[in-house]
Amino acid sequence: MKIELSQVSRWYGNVVAVNDVTMTIGPGVTGLLGPNGAGKSTLLHMMAGFLAPSNGTVTLDGNQVWKNHHIYRNVGLVPEREGVYGFLTGWQFVLSAAKLHGMSDPVSAASKALAVVDMEAARDRRVETYSKGMKQRVKVAAALVHDPAVLLLDEPFNGMDPRQRLHLMDLIRQMGASGKTILFSSHILEEVERVAQHIEVLVAGRHAASGDFREIRRLMTDRPHLFRIRSSDDRKLAAALIVDGSTGGVTLGPDGLEVQALEFRRFTWLLPRVAQANGIHLQQVSPADEDLESVFAYLINRSA
Template sequence: AITAVGMDEAAGRRIEGYSKGMRQRIKVAGALVNDPEVLYLDEPLNGADPVQRVRLIELFHRLADEGRTVVVSSHVLEEVEKMANRVIAMVDGRLAAAGDSAAIRAAFTDIPYRVRIDSDTPRQLGSALLGQDVIRSVEVLDGTLHVQTDDLGNLGRLLPSLAQSLDIRLTMVQPEDLSLESVFRYLVHGQ
């Protein structure tokens, strides 16, 4: 278990001399000692440095790949996104949603998706998109096109052909609100 969390070099030292991140890793090692099928971890990355965060996340993925269930409680949603393929979101102590963040986001049918589109001519592309049924709104901010759509799939099919017909070069198309943080904000505030 000590090896699994990368603590071999500190195994002979007293815990009192460990950093906060090292203490977290020792707690994870303690949870692994009896080779459990289910691990319950509360803020397991708290205090860990960036390198150790990556290593712990990799460990959790390996454990899951071995068929174990790893349950993580955390308020750091960006890290939860890296660790989990299924999320249970609690709001005010109650279950608000469960599933992967994209499926939870898709359930908000009344809130359009926000999509960032980088191109060489954002205003021209924005004007062309305005007449499309799939588009709710178009805005150009600081040279970047932002659109709202109810249908990411149709927008994804429309953009390449529209850009080609207008001889516009697309450099990036990125949904802006599929992150777990965005989904949680929708769950809490509805916006």
């Protein structure tokens, strides 16, 4: 099944959460990557029919999602926020989801869903006693209980220990390979790389980039980088670097150099060779803008 968004926006008063997003999510695993507050949850909730777009359309195989309860035969949602009654056991929670979906054999469906997420041993414990990772898994079980063709997961790996995370990653990959349409959100590129075949990047509510992880990595790596450098002769090193086309600008200060590298790969190849050729000892080379927010800021400015 295919989810299509066409010029979708969502605002709350004067606050724009999602701004003119157009994208298509097809079978396989797609990662929705973006920093916290980018609008990922809002976008997922519109895809699941829980929120109406303020503008634009969201469709599932050509059918409008908003106010269309029939989509829930084919859609499962795992929200980031806890929405589980703590007094229920894991079994009661998943069984109630199976009954709400009108499954012909809800007991069998609930048992299968709990087994898929490796929660059989804890099924009779109250949800309020679960760890964050266990709560995540029981929410996944409830979303899978009716075997949906589309699964939407909002930051599904939050709070999971390494074993739980690897298990869920394997499960998501298997479901994607079987032909299901899987979309999961994350703010961690490495997490998305390990699972998703395709990545959509959302920044400040806007669609900033799209491609497989190699393309997204290339966009992030090939952007201008700012380096802080200290050496045995900063002035001589600055003069030698500025003549090369991979360097956009060099600032000489009391604490060393700040160098803007326009071509990341060439600059990292060039710097040690220039230093060696001029008899300069490099004492410190560190990126000044490697935090994820700066990477996303570059991508959104690029798409503006």
